[in-house]
Amino acid sequence: MNRERISIYDSRPGMAIAESIYNEFGAVVIIEGTILDRQTIDRIEGMGVLEIEVVTEKETKSNDSEDLDSRYRQNVKDISDIMNDLREGLALDMQKINKIADTISSGLYSHDDIVGKLSRHVDPDEYINTHSINVSVLAMTLGKWMGCSEDTVRNLILAGLLHDIGKSKIPLEVINKPEGLDPKEFVLIEQHPKYAFEILEDVDGIDNEVLLGILTHHEREDGSGYPLGITSEKINLIGKILAIVDIFDAMTSERHYRKKQSPFEVFKQMQNDSFGRLHPVILNKFVKNMAQSYMGAVASLTNGQRGQIVFINNNKNSKPIININGELVDLSLESGLKIESIVIKNKIL
Numbered sequence: 331m332n333r334e335r336i337s338i339y340d341s342r343p344g345m346a347i348a349e350s351i352y353n354e355f356g357a358v359v360i361i362e363g364t365i366l367d368r369q370t371i372d373r374i375e376g377m378g379v380l381e382i383e384v385v386t387e388k389e390t391k392s393n394d395s396e397d398l399d400s401r402y403r404q405n406v407k408d409i410s411d412i413m414n415d416l417r418e419g420l421a422l423d424m425q426k427i428n429k430i431a432d433t434i435s436s437g438l439y440s441h442d443d444i445v446g447k448l449s450r451h452v453d454p455d456e457y458i459n460t461h462s463i464n465v466s467v468l469a470m471t472l473g474k475w476m477g478c479s480e481d482t483v484r485n486l487i488l489a490g491l492l493h494d495i496g497k498s499k500i501p502l503e504v505i506n507k508p509e510g511l512d513p514k515e516f517v518l519i520e521q522h523p524k525y526a527f528e529i530l531e532d533v534d535g536i537d538n539e540v541l542l543g544i545l546t547h548h549e550r551e552d553g554s555g556y557p558l559g560i561t562s563e564k565i566n567l568i569g570k571i572l573a574i575v576d577i578f579d580a581m582t583s584e585r586h587y588r589k590k591q592s593p594f595e596v597f598k599q600m601q602n603d604s605f606g607r608l609h610p611v612i613l614n615k616f617v618k619n620m621a622q623s624y625m626g627a628v629a630s631l632t633n634g635q636r637g638q639i640v641f642i643n644n645n646k647n648s649k650p651i652i653n654i655n656g657e658l659v660d661l662s663l664e665s666g667l668k669i670e671s672i673v674i675k676n677k678i679l
């Protein structure tokens with residue numbers, strides 16, 4: 331946890347207290363993790379405490395942050411160029427793809443960055459390109475969480491980058507259509523994994539597992555997916571991983587027709603709606619690890635309050651316990667109360 335000592339006069343509502351405040355008898359008056367509101371600030375000031383420790387955002391030098399941003403933008407542009415080339419009938423630029431894969435493999439972007447700060451600048455018009463980078467990073471991360479070999483992790487990175495390139499064969503007005511697609515357009519969109527297979531099958535340096543993973547990334551365990559309608563045993567590990575991270579990124583990204591959703595809402599929906607459709611063990615691994623990475627984060631709730639995530643029960647990953655001004659609120663017991671967004675992402679180390 332990163333912390334900073336600040337004057338009480340510089341404190342602002344929404345900041346999280348990093349160190350408990352005691353009274354003259356040594357009793358805790360404000361507990362560590364409390365999110366400041368106006369009343370609490372006045373109370374601390376009234377006690378004569380002039381300096382407090384607060385949680386600060388991850389220590390990243392602004393240069394590093396700008397670097398990360400500009401590298402991400404460059405990678406997104408590279409994907410956009412690759413898609414445009416394919417639209418014009420040019421060959422797939424594998425050199426460019428491998429360069430982006432090297433950047434992702436170097437660990438420059440973490441899953442935190444994808445859901446957090448990098449997503450703040452994303453234009454919904456760019457979704458198809460940012461989504462490829464995001465799915466690649468998330469697939470790599472999930473592969474590592476699952477203990478996959480280095481070769482499989484590399485294949486996951488490549489499969490993530492290339493999984494939607496079949497959309498280059500579909501008219502842009504259908505791809506970018508903000509409202510609902512008509513049945514004919516749906517049928518066309520559902521062909522994109524096949525189109526990707528056709529583009530990639532003769533490309534050197536693409537492993538068969540990558541090809542199969544891309545072909546099956548919209549298939550579902552129970553056979554309810556597309557384009558083939560095949561079941562679990564015919565979907566390879568890469569296809570199963572892509573299916574999960576593809577849905578997660580789609581739901582946590584800003585789109586033309588709906589706002590991005592908080593990761594915790596998405597965990598809940600994925601666990602409820604995808605029962606029998608996504609691989610349960612892989613989904614569980616993903617949700618558990620993603621959720622745990624939000625320990626210590628400050629969340630904004632649907633009732634307007636803010637609090638720090640202090641406990642995540644593995645059986646109720648989408649409903650953590652939140653410390654709101656020293657009071658512990660268990661979201662699993664509050665049916666109407668949800669996490670609306672993550673305000674500050676901090677880990678308790």
Ligand SMILES: [Fe+2]
Pocket residue numbers: 493494522547548
């Ligand atoms: Fe897709």
